[in-house]
Amino acid sequence: MSKVQQTESESVSVSEGETLVQVNNLKTYYGEGGLIDSNPVKAVDGVSLNIKRGETLGLVGESGCGKSTLGRTLIQLENATDGEVLFDGTDITQLSGTELKNWRRNSQMVFQDPESSLNDRMTVGEIIREPLDVHDWETPRERRQHVRELLDVVGLQPEHYYRYPHQFSGGQRQRIGIARALALEPEFIVLDEPVSALDVSVQAQILNLLEDLQEEFGLTYLFIAHDLSVVRHICDRVAVMYLGHIMELGEAEELFENPKNPYTISLLSAIPDPDPTAKGDRVTLRGTPPSPRDPPKGCPFSTRCPMKIRPEEFQHIDDDLWVAVEVFREVVRERSRAERSMTDQVKEILGMETRFSDIGEIRHELFAEFDVPREVEKHIDEAAGYIENNSDKQARNYLRDVFGSVCDAENPDDNVVSNTGRFSHCHRHLDDYEEPDEFTPYTMR
Numbered sequence: 001m002s003k004v005q006q007t008e009s010e011s012v013s014v015s016e017g018e019t020l021v022q023v024n025n026l027k028t029y030y031g032e033g034g035l036i037d038s039n040p041v042k043a044v045d046g047v048s049l050n051i052k053r054g055e056t057l058g059l060v061g062e063s064g065c066g067k068s069t070l071g072r073t074l075i076q077l078e079n080a081t082d083g084e085v086l087f088d089g090t091d092i093t094q095l096s097g098t099e100l101k102n103w104r105r106n107s108q109m110v111f112q113d114p115e116s117s118l119n120d121r122m123t124v125g126e127i128i129r130e131p132l133d134v135h136d137w138e139t140p141r142e143r144r145q146h147v148r149e150l151l152d153v154v155g156l157q158p159e160h161y162y163r164y165p166h167q168f169s170g171g172q173r174q175r176i177g178i179a180r181a182l183a184l185e186p187e188f189i190v191l192d193e194p195v196s197a198l199d200v201s202v203q204a205q206i207l208n209l210l211e212d213l214q215e216e217f218g219l220t221y222l223f224i225a226h227d228l229s230v231v232r233h234i235c236d237r238v239a240v241m242y243l244g245h246i247m248e249l250g251e252a253e254e255l256f257e258n259p260k261n262p263y264t265i266s267l268l269s270a271i272p273d274p275d276p277t278a279k280g281d282r283v284t285l286r287g288t289p290p291s292p293r294d295p296p297k298g299c300p301f302s303t304r305c306p307m308k309i310r311p312e313e314f315q316h317i318d319d320d321l322w323v324a325v326e327v328f329r330e331v332v333r334e335r336s337r338a339e340r341s342m343t344d345q346v347k348e349i350l351g352m353e354t355r356f357s358d359i360g361e362i363r364h365e366l367f368a369e370f371d372v373p374r375e376v377e378k379h380i381d382e383a384a385g386y387i388e389n390n391s392d393k394q395a396r397n398y399l400r401d402v403f404g405s406v407c408d409a410e411n412p413d414d415n416v417v418s419n420t421g422r423f424s425h426c427h428r429h430l431d432d433y434e435e436p437d438e439f440t441p442y443t444m445r
């Protein structure tokens with residue numbers, strides 16, 4: 001349940017479960033259509049979710065997965081490439097001019113770094129008053145009064161009005177940023193890593209302040225964070241993002257207790273367990289996420305998933321050998337991506353060493369310890385042949401055709417995985433396969 005519904009009578013009341021922001025198949029691409037850059041960064045690549053009025057929705061995922069871009073697009077600091085953002089039913093991606101300016105009052109953002117997000121040449125009063133001036137809010141006198149009230153609301157003193165940001169500590173500077181975000185009485189605030197840059201002791205104070213403000217003003221938050229324990233503590237629901245997609249979304253406690261998506265399972269298992277006697281069932285994630293300029297064709301997590309569906313004809317081969325095949329595919333994939341790198345091309349033309357070793361060496365490294373059956377080896381031979389002929393892309397596609405499964409071919413649907421409406425983006429939820437939370441990841445066998 002949203003925390004706001006549990007509060008006393010003086011708090012703003014919000015009706016439970018009502019949708020404030022509805023996101024439909026949202027895409028935000030960078031660098032699209034430019035003369036130089038015809039291969040855009042697909043930072044947000046088809047996100048659909050709802051944010052309920054009065055809730056805190058957490059947004060987590062590895063660095064670069066698109067969290068900030070999604071947050072910025074929801075409040076129109078970034079233009080959507082495609083899809084809808086319905087705010088109280090209005091598609092704000094279609095607004096412009098005065099309509100957009102008027103709508104902007106409804107939503108604000110609090111940034112991660114209180115050191116750089118405040119203009120050091122303005123007084124605290126001017127910083128907080130700026131959005132009021134831009135929107136021509138009431139009279140100048142009322143604006144000054146409102147700023148004094150806001151200073152009080154965020155725990156600062158009236159005399160701080162005429163001071164400069166550099167005279168404050170990190171926590172106090174974040175309070176200034178929060179006061180500015182509240183100035184126009186928004187309904188929705190994107191909190192982009194609001195406590196990551198602060199000392200741990202100060203983090204708790206700012207989190208408490210944010211919770212109090214939510215109660216007092218009935219605010220709705222999108223809370224972007226790396227720190228999963230903070231998210232578990234403060235969020236009602238959590239969305240787990242990977243490579244521009246939402247992999248799982250559901251109630252926080254339920255999702256942390258019993259993650260259903262292979263990516264969530266991997267992400268949560270990376271948190272060190274405070275209990276040293278606990279079973280060491282950590283899932284190690286191989287490699288790094290693919291480039292958002294060149295995402296996989298099927299499931300976004302398919303190149304690293306430790307629970308990827310294996311094609312029927314390779315079910316019987318040794319698990320470790322299968323992991324080696326997957327790693328080989330990843331190496332080839334990276335090589336083919338680098339075909340686009342001008343530096344490497346130039347280096348190759350000049351006969352200089354590139355960052356990739358000889359394919360024979362890679363094969364030896366990966367497969368020497370196995371007795372590789374002919375039915376696997378013949379495909380590795382074929383792919384190596386393509387690579388020797390400088391057709392890295394052909395090798396990549398060949399390996400996908402022979403060793404790939406539904407995970408490589410199709411982007412999964414969002415499958416409902418609990419009676420609270422949690423969804424997970426994975427083929428394993430279909431009847432034909434073992435569920436991710438019942439499947440032993442390859443890396444742990």
Ligand SMILES: Nc1ncnc2c1ncn2[C@@H]1O[C@H](COP(=O)(O)OP(=O)(O)OP(=O)(O)O)[C@@H](O)[C@H]1O
Pocket residue numbers: 030031041042043061062063064065066067068069070292
């Ligand atoms: N203005 C931009 N122009 C081009 N690419 C961008 C721009 N902003 C972000 N990107 C790219 O878009 C992808 C998503 O970035 P984004 O900042 O949204 O991720 P994030 O999950 O918030 O990362 P972090 O946790 O490190 O802040 C990254 O590959 C990033 O390099």
